[in-house]
Amino acid sequence: MAVMLQMHQMLQFGEGVTMITLSSLTPSLKVPSCEEGSCHSANGGQTLAFFSGLYLVAFGSGGVKAALLPFGADQFSDDNIEERQRKSSFFSLFYVCLNIGGLFSSTVIVWIQENLSWALGFGITAVCIAIALVGFLLGTPAYHLRAPSGTSSLKSVLQVVIAAFSKIRLEAPLDSRLLYEVDDTTAQNFGRQRLAHSEEFRFLDKAAIVTDFDRKGTNLCNSWRLCTITRVEEAKILVRLLPIWIAGVIFSAAYCQMATTFIQQGSAMNTKIKSFSVPPASLSSFEVVSVMAWVLAYNKIIAPAARRIYNNEMGFSQLQRIGIGQFMMTLAMATAAFTESRRLHSAEAGAELTIAWQLPQYFIVAGSEAFCFIAQHEFFYSQAPETMKSMCTAISLLAISLGSYLSSLILTLVVRFTANGGSPGWIPDDLNKGHLDYYFLLLTSICTLNLTAYVFTSRNYRPKQVVRHTL
Incomplete structure (x- = not known):
């Protein structure tokens, strides 16, 4: 059943990518391009094909991430220390693989689509999905499968x-x-x-x-x-996880600044580092590489040191790692506020601050991501009842998505309440006339309150107690 579910989600994902590929390759399905400032609207069939592909990709991607993570963790036994440590490393490696895929798609695939062909770019992703599906099916005989409970x-x-x-x-x-x-x-x-x-x-x-x-x-x-x-008790577990989950939503709202206000901040800076021109959006690639470096450092240096200090098999607990990530996100927002303050002072003096000043905040965000997101997925999986592994993993992933909406809400409210009476507000089009540093300080305050509430919640969290393993 689990293998069939994974195969179905991958097929759905692949169908979506294939549909988008066809919509960019087939003349009858291809959306008309703009010529000399004149753009033609897509017809019903073209619109249906394009949006059907997008929705299939969204549903397939959500299903694969929510089900594949607990399915992979189930392949490790909890009966010995070595297997438990491998399971913990699996969560880190799984997240690194997601980041590698994101880095590849945002660099190589984007370059191919912009310089060669959109159809070729989408086609490559479709082939990657097909290879992943074949590889997944080839491993079927070796999988450790859990029988479904029969109740949703x-x-x-x-x-x-x-x-x-x-x-x-x-x-x-x-x-x-x-x-x-x-x-x-x-x-x-x-x-x-x-x-x-x-x-x-x-x-x-x-x-x-x-x-x-x-x-x-x-x-x-x-x-x-x-x-x-x-x-x-299974229902109680979900209630106990709720405050941890809410803290994850607020953390994700701050994390979203990397793809929004960080880029806006970088656009107002000198984008040259020595002789290289660095597009502000490309610094997200630096953050992805930094995540990999943080994960490697944690698995090879930090975790072994923590095991020796705490004299246990895991070193930092999952809740402690989430707390470290929450603290680092607070530090990242404070660093962004400091950088923006320096940028405004430089602009007043008629100079431009180099975009290299943004590297520390991206690096700290990467560290917070490596600690918080990975530990959060691992924590929700470990605390979930046997019949709710996929659902709790999906809830953990949902926190990241809802963080984007919360970030948009905070940004909208800030613009609305700071741009009254003819004032440009904190975040105008020309950042030199605003105070983006105040916005980052606001986020620093929100993250501080969130960290405080999280520490109180995690200290009083009661983990599930299993009477006897029956599987």
Whole structure:
């Protein structure tokens, strides 16, 4: 089932890229080009082909990332230290591979499309997807597969909530042994780990209260009225992950500055470094290379040193790594504010600050990304119940997407409230008349508050407790 799901997502991704390739190659599907300032609108078929390809790429990409990461991590066993360390390294390598793909597409593919042919650029990506699909299928005999539980994650959580509300007038017993749970054999048949009862969010415990009505007939099998402690704890895990997830959304909003205000800042600087002209947008490639350097440094230097210091097998915990990433993002925003302040002072003196001043903030952002994003994916995977690995991974990835929307909202509000009464505001078209440094200081403050809330949340986070492995 897992292999078929991955194959379906890759096929969907490949179909999208192929559709876009055809729309740029086939004359009847190709969108008309602009000539001498005159542009012709695309017809219905051309619009349908182009946007169908884009949506298929979006759905396929989201599905592959959400399912492939937990599927790859499942190939490692938790029974020994070496395998657990390899699993941790897998998350880093997976993220590095994503960055390598992004670097290749934003440099080589873009150059081919701009200088040779759009169809050739899209065609190369389609071939890459085909190669990836073939490679994935060739490894099928060696994969370690987990049997599906038969119940969707969202349905299971919804059953707990409805069952708890149906018994809202009842009082949850203080002794958790009085709550409903199945034996190990039954749990194994449903592909679940039995989870230990926790004292948090006791309202949800009402879903596991066994009443006289539940004992009648086949009512014990009605999961919409009675849920096991394990199912209740699975719902509690999602609630406990929510503050960590919100912190990730705010972190991602700050991270998005690299593709927006950082580029705008660089455009107002001297783009020459010695004899080389550096386009502001190309510094994102430097950030990608820096991420790889940070990951290599962490795996080879930082993690081994942390293991010796903390005298444990993993060194820094996942929550500690997320916190380090949050701190580094705060430092990156403060660095960007300092650079912008220097740029404004140079502009007032009639000089241009070199774009090389932006390199430190990109490098620090890369470090925050290497610590926070990788650890966040790993943390959500490790804390997710066995039946919710893909869903929790998707939730972790969703935080990055929602961060983009939050960044847009913050930027819109700043422009609206600072550009009143004829004032150019903080972020006008001519940055020399604005105060982009104030905007970066605002983000620094937001990141500081986010880090403070995260530290409080992570210190009080209760990890899941497995009663017995049944898989």
